[in-house]
Amino acid sequence: SGPAVTAVRGSLAWFSDDPFLTSDDRALEYVEDGLLVCRDGRITASGRYGDLVGSLPPGTAVVHHRGKLVLPGLIDPHVHYVQTRITGSYGEELLDWLQRYVYPEEVRFADAAYARSCAALFCDQLLRNGTTTALVGCATFPVSVDALFEEAARRGMRIAAGKVLMDRNARTDLLDRSPIRAYEESEALIRRWHGVGRNLYAVTPRFAVACTDEMLRLAGRLWHAHPGTLAQTHLAENREEVGQVRELFPDRRDYVDVYDHFGLLGRGAVFAHAVHLNGREWRRLSESGSGVAHCPTSNLFLGSGLFSARAAKDPRHPVRTGLGTDVGGGTGLSLLETMGEAYKVGRLRGFPMSGVGLFYLATLGGAQAMGLEGTVGSLAPGNEADFVVLDPSATPMLAARTAESETVGDLLFALGHLGDDRAVALTYVGGRVAHERGPCRDAEG
Ligand code: GUN
Ligand code: ZN
CATH class of the missing domain: 2.30.40.10 (Urease, subunit C, domain 1)
Structure with a gap:
């Protein structure tokens, strides 16, 4: 003391x-x-x-x-602690990289001891890099969430995190056994951790490709049943992913509409990447008060594409935007290094940012994306x-x-x-x- x-x-x-x-x-x-x-x-x-x-x-x-x-304190609105140890793994684009490196690593987080050691390393490295708040993806296993919240609480950090929800298109040992069981496990975690110390729970459907309609429906219901929790997922990161979503959800007009349909847009919902969006999608994100996480090191590493900060910050319909590392798709936990890459991406898209703009994204911008302005940032x-x-x-x-x-x-x-x-x-x-x-x-x- x-x-x-x-x-x-x-x-x-x-x-x-x-x-x-x-x-x-x-x-x-x-x-x-x-x-x-x-x-x-x-x-x-x-x-x-x-x-x-x-x-x-x-x-x-x-x-x-x-x-x-x-x-x-810097704010990282999109990062996976369970991928700390596969950062910088050589592979192809997103969908192949997930199957080859990410999913096998996340399976290891069924083991509480392994999860604890990775969570401790992760929290220490956040602090070493000046990051005091993060919105974090865990694995499907509740013990992977317990481990992170325990380490965050030990350090007094304001961390939002949640159990990943996924019930298709991945190895079965990582999938939820059923949407209802995933709902119940998430709800038990909310009771155990949300509001304990500075911890916040985040409802975390992995992305539309890995979730059935029923899983997304329950994710939306869970989020609305627990005001003050956050929601997080991936959105339009990679062209092949966007194509799969179009095939899996033929009745929806675009990718944002998939999440919208299941009640997953709004203040406190953070969508990572948002690289391949149309004008309607940007407008819906804006008017719903949703946030996006610009993850330049990841988008460059996986060849996903170049985020348009100009579209995100269109004064007619601005979107709450933060700067995410997306480790392990991103190549490091330093938001300072991430700023440099954000600048270069902006430069290539004819939207170079000032130092003031970059630091805004990594502080207040991240807080606004997470709906936490006035609390942190x-x-x-x-x-x-x-x-x-x-x-x-x-x-x-x-x-x-x-x-x-x-x-x-x-x-x-x-x-x-x-x-x-x-x-x-x-x-x-x-x-x-x-x-x-x-x-x-x-x-x-
Ligand atoms: N899309 C679905 N899951 C993931 C993930 O773990 N990392 C990234 N970068 N994109 C994803
Ligand atoms: Zn991610």
Whole structure:
């Protein structure tokens, strides 16, 4: 246990709005010499050091992160902890890769001990990379969910996760035995974990290809029966997948309509990838308040396609959008490295993003996609006290690049291209240090 009040001094940066819909200047809050004050796991004040230091309770120790940037904890709205150990496995495109690497690995998560060791590794690596909130896919086995929630609760992290629902088109030892049994197992997990510590349950149909109509129907019913839970699935990642969905659901007008039909759209529902969508689908995602996770390292690794941030952020029908790693389809848990790839994908699609835009996606954007804005993803008072301290001179390359950097926008842009876990000096969860980068060896670059 630590002190009730934590005060951190440094350069504060967070977002009060969506820069894609306003402007970088209007959306970014930046306080060069700032103070962040936390009490009982929440942010109680954030502003200029000179304005706030006088009102601290007597005896409060101020930790000074001189020359470093303090930002909201990063948010990964799409990642599979059960695929941590198959990241970077050579294969063909999505459907072949799932059968060859993903499904055999996920079968191992019927074993509670294996699940626990992977969950511990995963949570530690999230924190090392500055990620404090994630929306996580587990395996079909309830013990795989127990393991993750136990490790997340131990670290005090705000994690949303759920048991994968799947009842066709995969090896039988991974499939649910029936939709109703999957429903009951999910409901038992909701009772056991939702709202325990900071854990949130997420109803998790794998994707339409692996779910029968009945499974999707029950997934929608389960989500609606438990307000406050999230929903997550995959959407239009790969062209062959989209073709299969068209054949499996001939009565639906498109892929979004499949999930819509079963009641799976809405605030708190996150759709990963969203690479191959038509205009109607983007509009439906927007008007329903659904979120999408842009997963550039995965989409490049699996050759899935190039996400259109321009379509997602069309001011006529903007969609809540975050930046996901999609490990193990994605190639790493670092959202800083993921930003670099998001920029390159945007560049190829004629929609290059600023450093402000990239960091927005990895913080407030992710929170909005998950329906958690006001809770995480911001340094505004009232939010939970999850934040990262980034070191713009963590490596020789970063130090050289940022030495004469004159704007915070440029600093953020550089961190989004040259940064990785070495740039994460500290990660705070609930106002307490949950990770501190080791000295020297890491700093050598
Ligand atoms: N579609 C269905 N399952 C998966 C998965 O595990 N990873 C990715 N990237 N896409 C999927
Ligand atoms: Zn995925």
